[in-house]
Amino acid sequence: MSVAERILVVDDEPSIRKYLQTLLEVDGFQVETVSSGKEALEKVGAGERPDFVILDVLMPEMNGIETLKELMQVDHSLNVIMLSCSNEVGTVVDAIRLGAHDYLTKPFEKGELDAAMLKCRKKKQLHEENQALREYCEQLTEDLSFLAASPQMVRIRQQILQIAPVDVPVFICGESGVGKEVVARMIHLRSKRRNQAFVKVNCAALPGELLESELYGYEQGAFTGAVRAKPGKFELANKGTIFLDEIAEMSTHLQAKLLHVLQDHQYSRLGGRQVVDMDVRVLAATNMDVHEAMKDGRFREDLYYRLNVLSINVPPLRERQTEIPLLFRHFLQKYAEKFGKTASEPSPYLLEAAARYPWPGNLRELENFVKRYVILDDDEGSLRELVEMSTARQRSVPREEAPPPREQGLKALVRGLKDEAEMEAIAVALEKTRWCRKDAAKMLGISYKALLYKMRQFNLDTPRNRRGSTTEETRREPAMRNV
Ligand SMILES: Nc1ncnc2c1ncn2[C@@H]1O[C@H](COP(=O)(O)OP(=O)(O)OP(=O)(O)O)[C@@H](O)[C@H]1O
Ligand SMILES: [Mg+2]
Known part of the structure; x- marks a missing residue:
């Protein structure tokens, strides 16, 4: 083992906890023990992800099956080995159905524990390999759907790969239909946010006030017709990416608001008092000549420079x-x-x-x-x-x-x-x-x-x-x- 694997032992009996800890630490595992399902859930709920969980079935208050059910809800990929007594066959079947990887019947020998750990580790390895393969296939499909067969597009693909992992805004320019949205989606898919939402907003499709409520959401009663509260696109894109298409069509009033939001990383729903923290990567696109739009005062220069940290210009066909x-x-x-x-x-x-x-x-x-x-x-x-x-x-x-x-x-x-x-x-x-x-x-x-x-x-x-x-x-x- 290069890095010690972490094991969480959950058992109400101190002697079993001690026994398992000794056996596993001798084998080089890093062991933590807790005496109840509640404590185990607190740890996993707080973000701890042990490589394996050894979970006793018979425990006062929250039993092993209830604990397992809740643990699986927090993270279905946890590797759990149940500890049961010989008269609990039905329970073991339930546990396996719920997602436990294996079980050990008390009292058990060291060899049985080793075998269960080995089986569990193999399953975990297989799962990781599957995951990697799936990601590779997804990337391959995505690569195949992004055709880059000219020197200009090959360069753009390289640019995308370079800038996708850097969490800063990107400004995408190009005539209508050149593939700006495809570029934006590829940036998202190649970024660390790829497993989070990609939310597209067409800024030209809605008039000013509607666009504002679409972007920032609103509370109930914020305006006539706001019968119930609605989250905005920024909220829906939380931890992910928002793609502001046709940004140069946004009214100057909304441009000013957007600039503030981008500066403060905070906003409120319309009619709301609570300030929401924003963790969203912003990608913006336009088919307009932005420099002309800035000259005419239709597009704010300060917003342009905030959004244009990196830019990609997609050439016409x-x-x-x-x-x-x-x-x-x-x-x-x-x-x-x-x-x-x-x-x-x-x-x-x-x-x-x-x-x-x-x-x-x-x-x-x-x-x-x-x-x-x-x-x-x-x-x-x-x-x-x-x-x-x-x-x-x-x-x-x-x-x-x-x-x-x-x-x-x-x-x-x-x-x-x-x-x-x-x-x-x-x-x-x-x-x-x-x-x-x-x-x-x-x-x-x-x-x-x-x-x-x-x-x-x-x-x-x-x-x-x-x-x-x-x-x-x-x-x-x-x-x-x-x-
Ligand atoms: N590199 C590419 N490889 C394969 N298909 C592409 C590529 N770029 C764009 N397309 C396809 O061309 C069409 C237009 O692309 P896209 O919607 O991204 O253009 P756009 O610049 O956003 O257009 P608009 O300005 O009208 O919004 C889409 O169906 C898209 O799938
Ligand atoms: Mg588009």
Whole structure:
């Protein structure tokens, strides 16, 4: 034994206590003895966790079975060996059912005690190994559901692993749908608080007063309609993590209150006098440009600096294109399982088109797209949808993004982008239909004549004569890179 194992002996008979203490201390155990179930419960209730408890069945006041029942309620993983008399077989069965590991019948030999201890230790070891295995499996599943296949995301995963165990606030930024919540959950799961609650609050979903009562809770009668007291999210997250999503949407009044709470580590329920101590790790997220919001006075700088002890900036999907085919398959598997469908493997054309599309709604948009793909099981239809999305976007982009100063430049830019989108859509359709123009025209929803005209316009001909970005090699390359 490297560190002495601790044993708590519970017996009302002093001679038995002394006997067990001597035998066990000779074997190197650290032994503590008490004479009643009540004392044993006090010790365990106060947080003491002996490696083994040897518990007598027949005791005045609280007997061994009652004591065992209560001990198990405090901590079901306690290793208890019962001490019984030979005429108590029924009681022994009850004890084992209640969670005792083994029993010894009085009077017992030293060898019997050793055997019971050994059996108990093996069970404990097995339990610990099981626990470790379970944790490992949980982590593996969690790792598998957090895909990080681009250099940026690999770096973010490393950041998460580094900062998760440090109990300080983290500020997570990124466009809508990039995976901020996934990052927050991963931080919680990798922190020491992982076995406690993870409570999410969407600060944009509720107006000011409601958000305040949601966060801090209220006492009965605190305001009209408060018929009974309700704990707030901070209370529910006690000892765990709170994730304040869309924090920049919080009213400035509530921002001020939050700042105080974070400084004092204390708050009160609305309408309450009692001050509650707060032991919660705060993670906050926003898809807004916080610096702009601070400049405009919509977000308090002091709150930002308190929350932004560490920060993670999750990049948009268009900056980690190499992940798209993998994410596609990841979501495909997820929804095929969820809907109990055997989803077909997406065609290379679809994966390529998906890898090229800029996904303004990021992973959430891609996820919904794949969900539709799984439900409809129509590769061609999905490809068409993507082409339409690209075209629609190409049309709207020049207005959204910084326009060039002169009108002539703008017009040329729009025309160029439109042509590019059209050319790409046509090329994809031709590839998909193995250059059958009739089928391609049908797929694109245009007439055969219009297709021929466009093909001439873009100089799209047989595969050998195709030009620029539509050649097989260059069209394939982006999707296949690093995958
Ligand atoms: N790294 C990742 N690996 C696998 N799936 C991911 C990853 N990141 C995000 N997702 C999935 O993408 C979807 C969007 O992620 P999430 O809800 O975390 O985004 P968000 O940034 O919080 O979005 P919003 O700003 O809209 O609240 C979720 O279904 C999530 O499971
Ligand atoms: Mg979110």
